Amino acid sequence: MAMSENTTEVLTGAGVLAVAAGFLIYLAQVGGVTLPSSGMDTYTASFRSAEGVGVGTDVRLAGVKVGSVLELNLDPQSFRANAVLSVQDDVLLPDDTAAVISSEGLLGGSFVELLPGGSIINLEPGSEIEDTQGAISVIQLLMKFVSGSDE
Numbered sequence: 001m002a003m004s005e006n007t008t009e010v011l012t013g014a015g016v017l018a019v020a021a022g023f024l025i026y027l028a029q030v031g032g033v034t035l036p037s038s039g040m041d042t043y044t045a046s047f048r049s050a051e052g053v054g055v056g057t058d059v060r061l062a063g064v065k066v067g068s069v070l071e072l073n074l075d076p077q078s079f080r081a082n083a084v085l086s087v088q089d090d091v092l093l094p095d096d097t098a099a100v101i102s103s104e105g106l107l108g109g110s111f112v113e114l115l116p117g118g119s120i121i122n123l124e125p126g127s128e129i130e131d132t133q134g135a136i137s138v139i140q141l142l143m144k145f146v147s148g149s150d151e
Contacts, residue, residue, distance in 0.1 A: 040067060040086040041125035045099040045112075049134035050081035052110030053101055059085050061114045066091050069112060085112060085129075094119040098131040110135060 047053075050072060059067035071084040087093065096117030103110050114129075123129065 039089050041089045042070065043085045043087060043093070043123065043125070043127060043129050045083050045085060045129040045132050046075070046078070046080045047083065047099075047101060047132050047134040048080060050083065050101060051135035052103070053081075053083070053112060053135070057109075058111040059087060059114060060111050061087075061091060061116070066114070081134075083112070087114070089125070093123045093129075095121045095123050095127075096131065097123060097129055098133065099129045100133040101135040103135075 053069060053072060055069055055072055057069040058065045059069065067085055067087040069083055070086050071082075073082050074080075075082050083099075085099070093114065094117045096119040098115040098117070100113045100115060101110055102113040117131075
């Protein structure tokens with residue numbers, strides 16, 4: 001009888017592990033989790049405010065996810081948030097591309113939006129996207145609206 005109890009425990013444990021693995025795979029697919037692959041280029045960008053952005057935040061172009069934020073650090077000398085962005089290597093960015101922190105709405109999450117310019121020269125992988133716009137605080141906008149301030 002001891003042998004059948006051990007077999008039942010092992011089978012139950014294996015079933016639980018299989019269900020857990022399936023759940024993790026499902027979450028990765030639904031959540032859009034992607035592992036960095038060889039088909040990604042990196043760029044840097046410096047933002048005055050990176051509120052709402054963190055490692056793993058989407059990088060989008062025309063509303064389509066083309067990468068994610070790999071690193072986000074504070075530059076203690078300039079007090080700016082320096083980000084490293086991964087972008088699919090088949091996406092060629094003009095050298096006048098802008099990186100803007102956008103929101104999906106009043107209650108939505110933030111993402112980094114790439115706005116390509118009209119230049120015929122492309123950014124080299126590893127270079128800096130110099131034209132950036134940081135996050136806009138909704139609370140500050142509401143305070144300006146309520147107070148009637150133009151500042």
